Amino acid sequence: MEQVQEGSGIRISRPARRIGWLGTTPFFAIHLLAFGTIWTGITPAAAICCVALYFIRMFAVTGVYHRYFSHRTYKTSRVFQFILAFVAQTSAQRGALWWAAHHRHHHRYSDQVEDLHSVSQDGFWYSHMLWIFDEGTQSTDYNRIRDFARFPELRFLNKFYLLPPIMLGTAIFFWLGASGLFFGFFFSTVLLWHGTFTINSLSHVFGNRRFATTDHSRNNWLLAIVTMGEGWHNNHHRYSGSTRQGFYWYEYDITYYILRALSLVGLVWKLQPVPEAVLAEGRASDRLHGSMAPVLPGNTVQG
Numbered sequence: 001m002e003q004v005q006e007g008s009g010i011r012i013s014r015p016a017r018r019i020g021w022l023g024t025t026p027f028f029a030i031h032l033l034a035f036g037t038i039w040t041g042i043t044p045a046a047a048i049c050c051v052a053l054y055f056i057r058m059f060a061v062t063g064v065y066h067r068y069f070s071h072r073t074y075k076t077s078r079v080f081q082f083i084l085a086f087v088a089q090t091s092a093q094r095g096a097l098w099w100a101a102h103h104r105h106h107h108r109y110s111d112q113v114e115d116l117h118s119v120s121q122d123g124f125w126y127s128h129m130l131w132i133f134d135e136g137t138q139s140t141d142y143n144r145i146r147d148f149a150r151f152p153e154l155r156f157l158n159k160f161y162l163l164p165p166i167m168l169g170t171a172i173f174f175w176l177g178a179s180g181l182f183f184g185f186f187f188s189t190v191l192l193w194h195g196t197f198t199i200n201s202l203s204h205v206f207g208n209r210r211f212a213t214t215d216h217s218r219n220n221w222l223l224a225i226v227t228m229g230e231g232w233h234n235n236h237h238r239y240s241g242s243t244r245q246g247f248y249w250y251e252y253d254i255t256y257y258i259l260r261a262l263s264l265v266g267l268v269w270k271l272q273p274v275p276e277a278v279l280a281e282g283r284a285s286d287r288l289h290g291s292m293a294p295v296l297p298g299n300t301v302q303g
């Protein structure tokens with residue numbers, strides 16, 4: 001533990017940041033492998049594969065790791081839950097239980113000293129990606145995710161979290177060859193990682209603050225495109241129990257539209273709405289400050 005001097009003068013303890021640099025090796029190796037595309041070239045099939053794998057897996061990150069396992073904003077069957085977890089884990093962002101347990105911790109302590117990935121506490125690169133390799137974030141605290149840890153098949157996936165991405169990469173290689181592997185799989189995986197990570201880093205720095213939450217979360221229309229709806233991050237920190245994060249019709253939320261489609265065919269159900277009181281609160285704030293203020297650093301409408 002290390003002592004941190006707070007503005008109020010109160011000293012609070014938190015685990016010291018200790019990045020396991022050796023553990024970052026595969027992560028940076030995949031970045032280098034993405035450049036293998038220079039030698040393999042890009043076939044049309046590999047290009048389609050890259051775009052498809054980015055969007056399918058981004059949906060799985062936001063719609064599954066985040067809106068299902070972390071926040072339980074809809075329900076599904078045990079079989080489809082396993083399929084969703086498997087697809088989400090092809091993103092190579094560790095197990096669904098690991099992801100959700102750490103994310104629940106973020107909501108509990110966002111931008112406080114205990115937060116595991118806070119820009120204001122630890123700087124951009126740590127909050128963006130280095131926190132993943134911190135010795136303090138390696139294990140899964142099953143107490144934080146007891147509701148899903150009771151399923152042995154999910155604990156299996158969580159333990160062998162590299163199985164889904166290795167299976168996907170291997171299948172792509174045999175199907176589309178070297179170009180498919182290097183551009184379709186490795187390159188899209190790197191894009192997907194950094195697209196996802198912007199929510200922990202940039203979405204707590206750039207954008208509009210419709211709601212005066214206790215953290216620094218922002219709504220950012222550009223990041224909402226990159227992340228298929230997660231960019232409405234200030235909305236989400238105000239109310240994390242709803243399936244949609246774009247609270248109003250003009251706040252596009254592709255992940256939510258896909259979940260709505262899945263609910264129409266009966267694969268998922270009980271999608272949670274945004275409470276009317278929260279919507280009214282947001283409308284009142286927009287009338288005062290405007291909702292789509294430019295994406296600029298320090299654009300703090302409130303709070």
Ligand SMILES: [Zn+2]
Binds near residue numbers: 071103236
């Ligand atoms: Zn969340």
Ligand SMILES: [Zn+2]
Binds near residue numbers: 106110200
């Ligand atoms: Zn956040």
